[in-house]
Amino acid sequence: MKALIEHALTNMSLEPELISEILDYGRLKKVRAGQLIIGPDSTSKEMPLVISGILKVMKQDQDGNEIFLYYLEGGDTCAMSIACCIEGKLNRFKVLAEEDSELWMIPMAYVDGWVQKYNSFRKYVFDAYQSRFDELLETIESISFMNMDQRLLKFLLDKKQVTGSYVIQMTHQQIARELNSSRVVVSRLLKQLERQQKIQQYRNRIEIL
DNA sequence: ACATTAAGTGATT
DNA sequence: AATCACTTAATGT
Numbered sequence: 001m002k003a004l005i006e007h008a009l010t011n012m013s014l015e016p017e018l019i020s021e022i023l024d025y026g027r028l029k030k031v032r033a034g035q036l037i038i039g040p041d042s043t044s045k046e047m048p049l050v051i052s053g054i055l056k057v058m059k060q061d062q063d064g065n066e067i068f069l070y071y072l073e074g075g076d077t078c079a080m081s082i083a084c085c086i087e088g089k090l091n092r093f094k095v096l097a098e099e100d101s102e103l104w105m106i107p108m109a110y111v112d113g114w115v116q117k118y119n120s121f122r123k124y125v126f127d128a129y130q131s132r133f134d135e136l137l138e139t140i141e142s143i144s145f146m147n148m149d150q151r152l153l154k155f156l157l158d159k160k161q162v163t164g165s166y167v168i169q170m171t172h173q174q175i176a177r178e179l180n181s182s183r184v185v186v187s188r189l190l191k192q193l194e195r196q197q198k199i200q201q202y203r204n205r206i207e208i209l
Numbered sequence: 210a211c212a213t214t215a216a217g218t219g220a221t222t
Numbered sequence: 223a224a225t226c227a228c229t230t231a232a233t234g235t
């Protein structure tokens with residue numbers, strides 16, 4: 001198992017010395033699809049590093065509405081958790097396992113030191129911030145400037161991209177919830193997409209063509 | 210066969 | 223684009 005993680009870390013071009021520290025002080029956490037990793041009142045003092053699988057990061061408001069922010073894939077880390085823990089602030093985000101995933105949990109206590117000690121780690125953290133920021137911009141853009149039909153198509157394509165599968169196992173209701181829309185609207189738009197030969201619909205299942 | 214849940218549709222705002 | 227009210231289709235027991 002450790003060998004597998006070591007391999008993953010090497011691919012991230014981190015110093016060998018740092019890699020052995022990460023391996024020594026971290027711990028493996030396996031989560032199943034749908035499992036909550038970081039909740040609204042999470043006090044976890046660990047920084048998650050995604051080895052395999054996909055995590056979904058969301059922001060939720062007072063009424064329990066959720067806004068999708070971005071996905072985390074293998075090699076990614078939750079930039080927010082670093083900021084929150086270093087500043088000792090509470091995490092107001094929600095992280096959910098989109099698929100069965102393996103995480104390498106690193107105690108926050110080490111992170112601060114590593115940022116100073118290792119160039120590669122500092123770069124890794126900054127890069128993580130940069131790409132999260134870019135992805136955030138993209139979702140903000142889609143929410144504010146795109147029509148529902150465009151957003152829906154983007155949602156489907158993103159899903160395909162991130163899962164590597166043309167098959168999406170979701171009900172219209174679930175999709176509507178994710179897009180903060182209603183089931184009826186999603187059904188109608190999906191029907192359009194089907195007529196345009198862009199997708200094929202089945203019960204609880206959509207295939208992208 | 211019946212109940213339940215998912216998806217389709219027209220009308221209205 | 224959202225909501226309502228209703229229909230139709232698929233699926234589980």
